[in-house]
Amino acid sequence: xxxxxxxxxxxxxxxxxxxxxxxxxxxxxxxxxxxxxxxxxxxxxxxxxxxxxxxxxxxxxxxxxxxxxxxxxxxxxxxxxxxxxxxxxxxxxxxxxxxxxxxxxxxxxxxxxxxxxxxxxxxxxxxxxxxxxxxxxxxxxxxxxxxxxxxxxxxxxxxxxxxxxxxxxxxxxxxxxxxxxxxxxxxxxxxxxxxxxxxxxxxxxxxxxxxxxxxxxxxxxxxxxxxxxxxxxxxxxxxxxxxxxxxxxxxxxxxxxxxxxxxxxxxxxxxxxxxxxxxxxxxxxxxxxxxxxxxxxxxxxxxxxxxxxxxxxxxxxxxxxxxxxxxxxxxxxxxxxxxxxxxxxxxxxxxxxxxxxxxxxxxxxxxxxxxxxxxxxxxxxxxxxxxxxxxxxxxxxxxxxxxxxxxxxxxxxxxxxxxxxxxxxxxxxxxxxxxxxxxxxxxxxxxxxxxxxxxxxxxxxxx
Ligand code: TRP
Numbered sequence: 001x002x003x004x005x006x007x008x009x010x011x012x013x014x015x016x017x018x019x020x021x022x023x024x025x026x027x028x029x030x031x032x033x034x035x036x037x038x039x040x041x042x043x044x045x046x047x048x049x050x051x052x053x054x055x056x057x058x059x060x061x062x063x064x065x066x067x068x069x070x071x072x073x074x075x076x077x078x079x080x081x082x083x084x085x086x087x088x089x090x091x092x093x094x095x096x097x098x099x100x101x102x103x104x105x106x107x108x109x110x111x112x113x114x115x116x117x118x119x120x121x122x123x124x125x126x127x128x129x130x131x132x133x134x135x136x137x138x139x140x141x142x143x144x145x146x147x148x149x150x151x152x153x154x155x156x157x158x159x160x161x162x163x164x165x166x167x168x169x170x171x172x173x174x175x176x177x178x179x180x181x182x183x184x185x186x187x188x189x190x191x192x193x194x195x196x197x198x199x200x201x202x203x204x205x206x207x208x209x210x211x212x213x214x215x216x217x218x219x220x221x222x223x224x225x226x227x228x229x230x231x232x233x234x235x236x237x238x239x240x241x242x243x244x245x246x247x248x249x250x251x252x253x254x255x256x257x258x259x260x261x262x263x264x265x266x267x268x269x270x271x272x273x274x275x276x277x278x279x280x281x282x283x284x285x286x287x288x289x290x291x292x293x294x295x296x297x298x299x300x301x302x303x304x305x306x307x308x309x310x311x312x313x314x315x316x317x318x319x320x321x322x323x324x325x326x327x328x329x330x331x332x333x334x335x336x337x338x339x340x341x342x343x344x345x346x347x348x349x350x351x352x353x354x355x356x357x358x359x360x361x362x363x364x365x366x367x368x369x370x371x372x373x374x375x376x377x378x379x380x381x382x383x384x385x386x387x388x389x390x391x392x393x394x395x396x397x398x399x400x401x402x403x404x405x406x407x408x409x410x411x412x413x414x415x416x417x418x419x420x421x422x423x424x425x426x427x428x429x430x431x432x433x434x435x436x437x438x439x440x441x442x443x444x445x446x447x448x449x450x451x452x453x454x455x456x457x458x459x460x461x462x463x
Contacts, residue, residue, distance in 0.1 A: 009347075101240030139296075
C-alpha cells in the first residue's frame with residue numbers, strides 16, 4: 001500500500017544525489033572538529049569504542065527509521081508526524097517530536113555557525129603564510145587572538161549564516177547537490193594527505209594506541225552519554241534533518257543500503273581526522289583534552305612544516321568550511337519547510353525569518369569565547385557548573401535533545417507505525433534484514449538510550 005504523495009519542496013534527482021546530500025549533512029564539523037576534541041577530553045580508546053558501537057547499534061537503525069518516516073510523510077517533520085499519526089490513528093502529540101527537532105536544529109546551528117566561522121577565518125590565516133614554520137605556542141596565540149575578538153567572530157558568524165541562507169533559499173536541487181558531488185571526495189583526499197604527514201611525525205603509533213586501545217578506567221557515565229550523543233550528532237540524527245532529506249527521496253531507493261553507506265563514510269572521515277590530529281598533538285607535547293580549539297591549534301603546525309603547506313592549509317580549511325556549509329543547510333531545513341507549508345510564506349521569506357532567529361541566538365556563542373567567557377548561565381546545576389553559554393547549548397542539544405528525539409523516533413517507527421507501513425517503505429525483501437532492523441529499533445535502541453541516560457543522571461546504581 002505505497003502512497004503516491006509527493007513533496008511540495010521537490011525531490012532528489014537520484015539515489016546518488018540523496019547519498020551525497022545526506023553525507024554532506026552528516027560529514028561536517030562534527031567529524032573533524034568535534035570528534036577529535038571530545039575524544040581527547042574523554043580519554044581516547046574506550047570512548048571511541050563506545051562511539052563506534054553507538055553508530056552501529058543505534059545510529060544506523062535510527063537513520064533508517066528517520067528516512068522511512070520522512071519518505072512516508074513527504075513533508076516537514078512536524079507535518080509528517082502529524083499526517084502519519086492521523087493515518088495510523090495515533091495521538092497528535094507525536095507532532096511535538098517535529099517541534100523539538102525544529103528547536104534543536106535552530107539551537108545547534110546557532111553555535112555551529114560560529115565554529116564554521118573559525119574555519120573560514122583560517123582559510124585566510126593559512127593563505128597569508130601565518131603558519132609557515134610556526135611553533136605550538138605560535139598557533140595557540142593565533143587562535144586566542146581570533147576567539148578573544150568578538151567583532152571578528154561576529155563578522156564570520158554573519159557571513160556563514162548568509163551563505164547558508166542563500167543555498168537554503170534556492171531550494172532542494174540547485175546548488176546543494178552540485179557542491180557535495182565534488183567536495184566530499186576532495187575532503188577525503190586532503191585528509192589522507194594529512195594522515196600521511198602525521199605518519200612522519202614519529203608519534204603515529206602512540207596516536208593509534210590512544211584512539212584504538214580502550215582503557216575503560218577512563219570512561220565515566222558522562223563520557224558514555226557524550227559518545228552516544230555524538231553518534232547522533234555526527235549522523236545528523238534525532239532532530240528531523242535526515243527525516244526531511246528522506247521526504248525528498250525517490251520511492252524506489254533502498255533505505256537500508258543508503259543509510260549504511262552514509263554512516264560508513266561519516267565514520268571514516270572522523271577516524272581519519274583523529275589519525276591526522278593526534279600524532280601532531282603528541283609530537284608537539286600538546287594536551288589532547290584541551291577542548292574546542294584542538295584542531296585549530298594542531299593542524300596549522302602540520303601545514304607550517306610540510307611542503308606546499310600553505311596551499312594545503314588553504315584547501316583544508318576551505319573544505320572544512322564547505323563541509324560545515326552542507327551540514328548547516330540540513331539543520332535549518334526542517335524549520336524552513338514547515339514555514340513554507342504552514343505560514344503561506346515563500347521559501348525566501350521563511351529562510352530569512354529562520355536565519356534571523358538563528359543569528360541572534362548565535363550571539364551567545366560568539367560571546368562565550370570572550371565577553372561572557374566567565375558567565376555560567378545554568379551554574380546552579382552541578383552538571384553545568386563549569387559550562388559557558390556555548391557549552392550549555394552543545395550539551396543540551398547533543399546529549400539530551402538528540403538522543404531523546406532519536407529514542408522517540410525509534411519508538412514511533414517500531415512500536416506505533418504499523419508493521420505493513422515500515423515493511424513497505426523499507427523494502428528489504430523477505431530475508432532476515434527487516435526483522436533484524438525491527439528488533440534493533442524496538443528493543444536495543446530504546447533500552448540503550450535509556451540506560452545511558454539514567455546512568456549519566458546518576459539514577460542507576462554503580463556496577
Ligand atoms: N552531522 C553534522 C556534523 O557532524 C552536523 C549536523 C547537521 C547535525 N545536521 C544535523 C547534527 C542534525 C545534529 C542534527 O557536523
